[in-house]
Amino acid sequence: MKIHHRDTERHVLTITVDNEAGILAKIAGLFTARGYNIDSLTVADISEDHALSRITIVTNGPPPVIDQITAQLERLVPVHKVVDLTESGAHVERELALVKVAGKGDNRVEALRLADVFRAKVVDTTTSSFIFELTGDPSKIDTFVSLMRELGLVEVGRTGIVGMMRGAEGA
Incomplete structure (x- = not known):
């Protein structure tokens, strides 16, 4: 069930994570638990030793929910960094x-x-x-x-x- 909210905004999030099994499911689960759709999802290995991956997620939601999702993503153990490109400026x-x-x-x-x-x-x-x-x-x-x-x-x-x-x- 998709929850519809007023004042939803499109956000592009980049997440640097340990390249390990199950992390993508954990991240997708955060969105699912709140009833928000992932509009686009890409994942790429970004380190020479294959230890890190970068996940880019495009989603829509009101700013407080995006902030909450970002905070919860940052608390996941294999997550190193979360950046909301939309909020961070020119990208x-x-x-x-x-x-x-x-x-x-x-x-x-x-x-x-x-x-x-x-x-x-x-x-x-x-x-x-x-x-x-x-x-x-x-x-x-x-x-x-x-x-x-x-x-x-x-x-x-x-x-x-x-x-x-x-x-x-x-x-």
Whole structure:
């Protein structure tokens, strides 16, 4: 059951954790227990010795709930650091998508034209379809996918959002 709240805000959280079994389930459980959805989730090994991972979670909720979730995440033993990029200031968000579009004739030409405008790369092609690779802000990918729906969208795969603070300081 999803709980609906007024004054919900989108937040991007980065969590540095020990790379151990079960930590992702514990973190997801904190959101589940409060009835909040995880809109995007990415995990990557970030240390040379494979001891640390970085989890990026995009969620929506009122600020007090996000603060509570952040505080509880910080108390988990394998968690080293939690940063709310949304609250911390200027940051960069990116996502990768593979977008398959089928089409012939004018639709095929238009799909290629739009791909060029969005700087999407053709990574596979047949006589009846393309697979485009696109990276960028999530809203850019949303717009590209929306335009491709009109031209013969077949399938979309998205990686989820990753984010980092701007500047020399780490998050």
